[in-house]
Amino acid sequence: MRRVVSLFLPTWSTDRVRKVDPALPPEAPLVLLGRDGRRRIVLAADTGAQAAGLRLGMPASLAQVMVPGLMIRDADPASDRRGLERLALWLHRRYAPITAPDSPDGIVLDTTGADHLHGGETLMLSDMTGRLSAAGFAVRAAVADSWGAAHALARYRAKPITVAPPGAGTDMVAALPLAALRLPVETVHGLHALGFIRIGDLLERPRAPLTLRYGVELARRLDQILGRIDEPIEPVRPSDPIMVRRAFAEPIGAAETIARTLSQLVVALCPLLEARGLGARRLDLVCHRVDTRPQAVRVGTAMPVRDPRRLTRLLCDRIETIDPGFGIEIMTLAATVTEPLLARQTASVLTEDSPPDIADLVDVLANRVGEGRLYRAAPVTSDLPERVVRRIPALTPETAASWPGRWPRPSRLLAPPEPIETVALLPDHPPVWFTWRGVRRLVRRADGPERVFGEWWRRDAELIAVRDYFRVEDQAGERFWIFQAGDGEDAATGSQGWFLHGLFG
Amino acid sequence: MPDTRTPPALDALRARIARIESGGGHGRSMLPFGIAEVDRRLPGGGLALGALHEVAGGGSDATHGSAAALFAAGIAARTVGRVLWCITRPDLFAPALAQAGLPPDRVIYVEAGDERAVLACSEAGLRHGGLGAVVTEVARLPMTASRRLQLSAEKTATIGIALRRWRRPAEASDFGQPTAAMTRWRVSMLPSARLPVPGVGRHRWRIELIRCRAGESADFELEACDASGRLAVPADLVDRPGAQGRSRAAS
Numbered sequence: 001m002r003r004v005v006s007l008f009l010p011t012w013s014t015d016r017v018r019k020v021d022p023a024l025p026p027e028a029p030l031v032l033l034g035r036d037g038r039r040r041i042v043l044a045a046d047t048g049a050q051a052a053g054l055r056l057g058m059p060a061s062l063a064q065v066m067v068p069g070l071m072i073r074d075a076d077p078a079s080d081r082r083g084l085e086r087l088a089l090w091l092h093r094r095y096a097p098i099t100a101p102d103s104p105d106g107i108v109l110d111t112t113g114a115d116h117l118h119g120g121e122t123l124m125l126s127d128m129t130g131r132l133s134a135a136g137f138a139v140r141a142a143v144a145d146s147w148g149a150a151h152a153l154a155r156y157r158a159k160p161i162t163v164a165p166p167g168a169g170t171d172m173v174a175a176l177p178l179a180a181l182r183l184p185v186e187t188v189h190g191l192h193a194l195g196f197i198r199i200g201d202l203l204e205r206p207r208a209p210l211t212l213r214y215g216v217e218l219a220r221r222l223d224q225i226l227g228r229i230d231e232p233i234e235p236v237r238p239s240d241p242i243m244v245r246r247a248f249a250e251p252i253g254a255a256e257t258i259a260r261t262l263s264q265l266v267v268a269l270c271p272l273l274e275a276r277g278l279g280a281r282r283l284d285l286v287c288h289r290v291d292t293r294p295q296a297v298r299v300g301t302a303m304p305v306r307d308p309r310r311l312t313r314l315l316c317d318r319i320e321t322i323d324p325g326f327g328i329e330i331m332t333l334a335a336t337v338t339e340p341l342l343a344r345q346t347a348s349v350l351t352e353d354s355p356p357d358i359a360d361l362v363d364v365l366a367n368r369v370g371e372g373r374l375y376r377a378a379p380v381t382s383d384l385p386e387r388v389v390r391r392i393p394a395l396t397p398e399t400a401a402s403w404p405g406r407w408p409r410p411s412r413l414l415a416p417p418e419p420i421e422t423v424a425l426l427p428d429h430p431p432v433w434f435t436w437r438g439v440r441r442l443v444r445r446a447d448g449p450e451r452v453f454g455e456w457w458r459r460d461a462e463l464i465a466v467r468d469y470f471r472v473e474d475q476a477g478e479r480f481w482i483f484q485a486g487d488g489e490d491a492a493t494g495s496q497g498w499f500l501h502g503l504f505g
Numbered sequence: 506m507p508d509t510r511t512p513p514a515l516d517a518l519r520a521r522i523a524r525i526e527s528g529g530g531h532g533r534s535m536l537p538f539g540i541a542e543v544d545r546r547l548p549g550g551g552l553a554l555g556a557l558h559e560v561a562g563g564g565s566d567a568t569h570g571s572a573a574a575l576f577a578a579g580i581a582a583r584t585v586g587r588v589l590w591c592i593t594r595p596d597l598f599a600p601a602l603a604q605a606g607l608p609p610d611r612v613i614y615v616e617a618g619d620e621r622a623v624l625a626c627s628e629a630g631l632r633h634g635g636l637g638a639v640v641t642e643v644a645r646l647p648m649t650a651s652r653r654l655q656l657s658a659e660k661t662a663t664i665g666i667a668l669r670r671w672r673r674p675a676e677a678s679d680f681g682q683p684t685a686a687m688t689r690w691r692v693s694m695l696p697s698a699r700l701p702v703p704g705v706g707r708h709r710w711r712i713e714l715i716r717c718r719a720g721e722s723a724d725f726e727l728e729a730c731d732a733s734g735r736l737a738v739p740a741d742l743v744d745r746p747g748a749q750g751r752s753r754a755a756s
Contacts, residue, residue, distance in 0.1 A: 356635030358587055358613075365615055365626055373616040377599035377609045389599050398610040403600040405732065408708075411571040411578075411605075413598040439565075445697065447705045473705050477696040478565065502598060503566075505575035505605075505694070505708065505729060 174200030251327020279304025279341030410502025427488025563693030582606030582734030584637030606734030
């Protein structure tokens, strides 16, 4: 199943101008002007200018009268296009093998076989939008089964992130207005006059009369949004790719043949990497099928790798995600992201074994479950149990740091802590009994309180917040970590409610 | 008094069968608990390396697996090398593992989406051979899956621990189904050691060896893992009259 991400950058031109020219005051509304014959008109307006009532196509003089203090720059569509291409190249390196600019204000990515590296589609989209917004670009993203559907969902739904589950895109698209179909404005107006408002109104209509009146474009766009006909994405290519390519006399389809070709491609790629002193961090395999629908596989490594055996293994692990269809004509393998990897001398110790290298296992697992899902825990200096653990990449150098082991800690931590009913003497006494998940437990033994203060340097609300932790044991010998929010006297220190936070072994 | 030693011919036969079973792989070695009472019950005097072992919590701990997780952490802590911990629910609290002898540098967590992915990840980990132990938190462990894990472990010296953990206590009846694991353990919590002052003493477990290939089932009452992952025999048990003869003989 093909999955396409469409990114919509609603104020791309103005955001780009602001990025290039940091001297522009960020709060002042900005418009970009261009020529329409002899008139100067507004070609792009940022969010502030649009909120002030400026519209695209408005004469420049009128805009200046309407908004005092309006910042004005000349529009530069060629630079916008080049900028979009550079952005597409960055997204290509970071996210997906097949990426293209979708002029004038978007990017389209075929993320089939690439989202696993980012922990699934939702996480990948939020990572994309997060990074772009942090860079100062307004962005909305959608993923669907076809370019048309993703394009429409990104532009005509107000949500920053839309994920249309596989096969469910049609229902979500049907509710969108006709303008989402990427049709000429006149066609949309004509359809409105006939009473068609939403895409869903058109889906069940006979095609012949519509085609007779509006041409084949309407039917083509409808089929594209439903994913019935293919819409190839012409991907951007880096200027100097490290790439090997193999074309077949006869289309191939069997998994064994693909695996064999893969290992040949990897063996051909490694000398190219070696000649430049590089190791691969991301490998893109693109299989061009006879029906022109490319199938892409992307694998990542935690450290630069140039070992043909390891790279072949990583790629062969993902062969099952390639759908050969009627056969594959061309296979290309490119090292999209590379890092320097030079020969280095290893210290040889004769007396003891060096610790086994597990980098290859980490790569295999990270490509299966996603890099974010494979981690080590690292200690954080904090008093709050929720904050003492930080996730770090699995191959981070060892630090031998650990948590202070003065107090026993539970082996399972509930997130969030669950409220319990208790009867307890206040303050500073453990409960006599408590009820958790409908079971009442008598407390036989208890240790505590261990007082934890809020971290006032993080949030104002924690300035005087307090928790009193107790380790309690019930009559059956089960041990729990419970706390009271507050010190039991001052209402400002917490809600005085009791919570169960962890289970001891 | 009948002679309890096995005839040498039988021992040789057992060794030959073990060699055939391991498929001519590495010579199997053991990871002893360091407690004579437990090690005596295990064939070979300890937990077999390069094998799969099953652990589950008893009672309501079947759903949380908090004691079972510490028991597994204690075993993993005494192996050499990194430990792969495959989970579906991220509720494991790493400081507790550090207190059971597994410092954060040694544990790599894999948060796979579902149980199939968890089993596939732990199989890859067992097959790799560079790890000390692989802990797999699963609810269902069908015969085929456990056989695959066992066969992957046999090729290496990595110890595989299937930490069985169910969503509901009723599903724990699944624990009776046969699997290819070498041993099967159940860890339940007991009231902690009595202290002269109010408070909770060293945690104590009832550890049941429910099934053991080429061995008999047994149950023990032991104290929970210390900072190096070792269990201990409770002091009041050591002092009971029956044990006195042994301790005197040892001194």
